[in-house]
Every structure is written in structure tokens, then in C-alpha cells.
Amino acid sequence: MTLLPSIKPLAIVNGQPWQKLPKDLYIPPEALAVCLEQFEGPLDLLLYLIRKHNLDILDIPVFSVTQQYLAYIHAMDTARVELAAEYLVMAAYLVEIKSRLLLPPSAEDPGSSGAEDDHNIDNDPRAELVARLLEYQQFQQAALHLDAQPHWQRDLLPVYVFLPPIPQQTQWLPVAAHELGSLWSALCERNRVNTQHIIQPERFSTQARMGQLLQRLRQQHNWLSFIQLLKACEGRAGVVVTFLALLELIKEGHVEAEHTTQTLAVRAHEPL
Amino acid sequence: MNPSEDETQQLIEAAIFSALEPVPSGQLMRLLSGADAETQLAHILNTLQQHYQGRGVELVQVASGWRFQVPASLAPALAPLYPEKPKRLSRVILETLAIIAYRQPITRAEIEALRGVAVSAEVIKNLLDRQWICSLGPKELPGRPMQYGTSDAFLNYFNLQTLADLPHWLQENENTEIPKLDH
Numbered sequence: 001m002t003l004l005p006s007i008k009p010l011a012i013v014n015g016q017p018w019q020k021l022p023k024d025l026y027i028p029p030e031a032l033a034v035c036l037e038q039f040e041g042p043l044d045l046l047l048y049l050i051r052k053h054n055l056d057i058l059d060i061p062v063f064s065v066t067q068q069y070l071a072y073i074h075a076m077d078t079a080r081v082e083l084a085a086e087y088l089v090m091a092a093y094l095v096e097i098k099s100r101l102l103l104p105p106s107a108e109d110p111g112s113s114g115a116e117d118d119h120n121i122d123n124d125p126r127a128e129l130v131a132r133l134l135e136y137q138q139f140q141q142a143a144l145h146l147d148a149q150p151h152w153q154r155d156l157l158p159v160y161v162f163l164p165p166i167p168q169q170t171q172w173l174p175v176a177a178h179e180l181g182s183l184w185s186a187l188c189e190r191n192r193v194n195t196q197h198i199i200q201p202e203r204f205s206t207q208a209r210m211g212q213l214l215q216r217l218r219q220q221h222n223w224l225s226f227i228q229l230l231k232a233c234e235g236r237a238g239v240v241v242t243f244l245a246l247l248e249l250i251k252e253g254h255v256e257a258e259h260t261t262q263t264l265a266v267r268a269h270e271p272l
Numbered sequence: 273m274n275p276s277e278d279e280t281q282q283l284i285e286a287a288i289f290s291a292l293e294p295v296p297s298g299q300l301m302r303l304l305s306g307a308d309a310e311t312q313l314a315h316i317l318n319t320l321q322q323h324y325q326g327r328g329v330e331l332v333q334v335a336s337g338w339r340f341q342v343p344a345s346l347a348p349a350l351a352p353l354y355p356e357k358p359k360r361l362s363r364v365i366l367e368t369l370a371i372i373a374y375r376q377p378i379t380r381a382e383i384e385a386l387r388g389v390a391v392s393a394e395v396i397k398n399l400l401d402r403q404w405i406c407s408l409g410p411k412e413l414p415g416r417p418m419q420y421g422t423s424d425a426f427l428n429y430f431n432l433q434t435l436a437d438l439p440h441w442l443q444e445n446e447n448t449e450i451p452k453l454d455h
Contacts, residue, residue, distance in 0.1 A: 041388045159342060
């Protein structure tokens, strides 16, 4: 266990006396408070301190690291309490490790040599912290490696090519039964909405027939039987229209009608 | 009438060039005929890769397929044409991503234990939004915390084909460095 004496030399790191403070060894806590957000948590800060001290991660001088660590979080806890919480947990952990290092080795432990010895690692209270630091350090390196990989659209640029219009090929897809069903109801609905009203022109107009009849009867100046007025090609509808037209003409007094038992005869009234 | 080998090669080249996303081999195979489509395709892709060596574009295979890209070595020199620099990825994003990549499936609490600090919901959301990670279902623990893993989009982004392309030293270190404590 390396104990830092409070007298000269300034410090002993790994058994080596240090007379001068390395330039980057110590950052004033006030300065650190500014760049606190740079640190990704207590493990990151610890690793930073260990690196700045050029210390062996496997042989952390807990006392000195804890002292600096506490100085830093002291600066930090006034500024950002919620940020400091995780750092305080680590501080408590460091102090715990330190106090366990100071305890005499447990008598029940047969493996213990009894000497307070840096190389007695089996029971070293630092072991768990060292393992966590090493693991975290690996992920820091992994993150650096990822960052060093070429990034798409930053280091690797996509290649754009003009694509002329591609003729669309009809894709025949399998049809499910329910799709047929909904298609059918859609068709029915469409049919219902789009009901067609076909307006067919009248083949025979009563009005026109009245004119034709009157003209013919006037030319005739004589009685004509109803049958003579019909045209075979006009069929049944022709009979109806001619009869209706005749009734109209009689009603309006243009035509007079007589009938025998055999036949109905009509003739035009002489114009008055 | 079967197309000649040159025509097939042109077709494959055009297919990869015209696609906006990496084209999976299976898709390219649809442009080929014959029983040996797979070896045919491997041969064509190999020829194309060699053809484009030392040119302004390169043909590479990433996780979800084949794509043409400008080689990373040319990107810095092209910077004057692209004045807007894409933002760097933050350390918390990179570290979280690295932990997920190596330790998936992993829950947020497990990431926090490794980093010794809380992982904010925004970081996870950011990674999910970029589609670099995806949910792998809940872990059977109290509270059923969600587990995360990396996606093909993550590999595509970092120009990787598989997770095995990431360095293996993490595992090696675990077996070599820490036991050193015991000597």
C-alpha cells in the first residue's frame, strides 16, 4: 500500500518520489466544474484521474485518488446536485475501499499472509473496482473504435444515379377469398348508386299521329275505315297510338266518326 | 434466348446503382436464371468489385446487401463541396452503442451498471430513432425490463457486414487482463 507522506518529496507514486507536480496532474476543481459534463460518470472521471497520474490501473493508490476525486466532486455538488449523486456513491465506495485496506487482515482468512501487501490481490478490496474500471475502459475503447469506423453519409457518401422511368409490369397477386367478397359488395354499392335511367324516345307520338291522320283524312274527303288507317308494320303500338290520336281528333271536333256493326269509319270535318 | 454474361453483369451493376438501399443478394438473384445463379452472382459481384477498384466509387457488401458508395478515403477531399459537416456522435451515444453491440441483448439497467452512470431515456430513444438498435423483447425479471440489440442499419451505417467485424479484443482482454490480478 502506497501511503503518501505529507512531507517531502511531494509525492511517491509507485514507490517513485515525485519532486515536481506534472503539468497536467492537477486540474483545479473550479475548472473541472466547467467541463464536468465532459465526463461520462464517475468511472470515466476515475479513469481520467488514473491516466493523468500515469498510474497503473491494477495498482491504484486509493488514498490519493480519493482525495482528488473528492476535491472534484466537492466543486461539482454545489453546481449540479443530481449529477453529483452518482459521483458521491463512487466517493463513498472509494472511502470504503480505503478503510478496508487499513483494516488488519481477517484472522479467519487462511490465505492471508498477514502483511499489508500490494500483491495480496486475492483479498484486495480494490479488485472489484479494478475489474469495473477495466471493463468500462474496454467499452470506451470500443466506442472509440466505432467512431473510427467510416460513418455512412459522413465518411462514406451514397452514390446517386439517374434512373430512367421503368415500365411498370403488372404484378399478378394471389387473391384471398375475403378480397373477392369485399370487391363484390363494392360493385353492388356502385351499382346501387349509379342506377341508370334510360329514357327512350317514343316510337310513336300521339301528337304527330294526330297531324298525319288529319292530313290524310282531309285529302281523302271521304269515309275511311279505321282499319285502312293502320299500317301493319307498326304493330300493336301503332294501333294504340292511331286509336288515341283519333279519339283526340274526335274530341277536338276535327273528325267525325260513324260505325257499322262491322267497322268504324271516320272522315274529316269539312273546314268551316 | 439467354442474355450473355456481359449483359447479366450490366444488369446487376444497374440494379445496385439504381437502388436507394443496399440490395440483398436474394434480390439480385431474381435477375439471373439458371440453376447456378448463386455462383454466377458471386462471380459477377467479384468482377464488379475488382472493376471499381481505384475508382471514384466502390462496391461493398454491408449487413443488408450490396451498395455502391464513395470510398471513405475520398470523403475528406470532397469536403469543400459539402460545407455542412454532419454532427459528431456524442460519447454517451458511442459508448452506449458499443456496450449494446458487444453485450446484446442488454437492458438499460445493465448498461448503466457497466457505465456507472444513468443512461437517459433520450439516449435510448435517439438510438431507436436512428434505427441502430431495436427492442428484443422484455427480460424475464421483475418489471420485465426491455432488452436491446443492434440492427442491420447499425452495421450498414458503420460499413460492417456482421457483428463479427467488430474487434474481438474485448473478450480477449476479459480473459487475459483481469486474471493478471491473481499472480
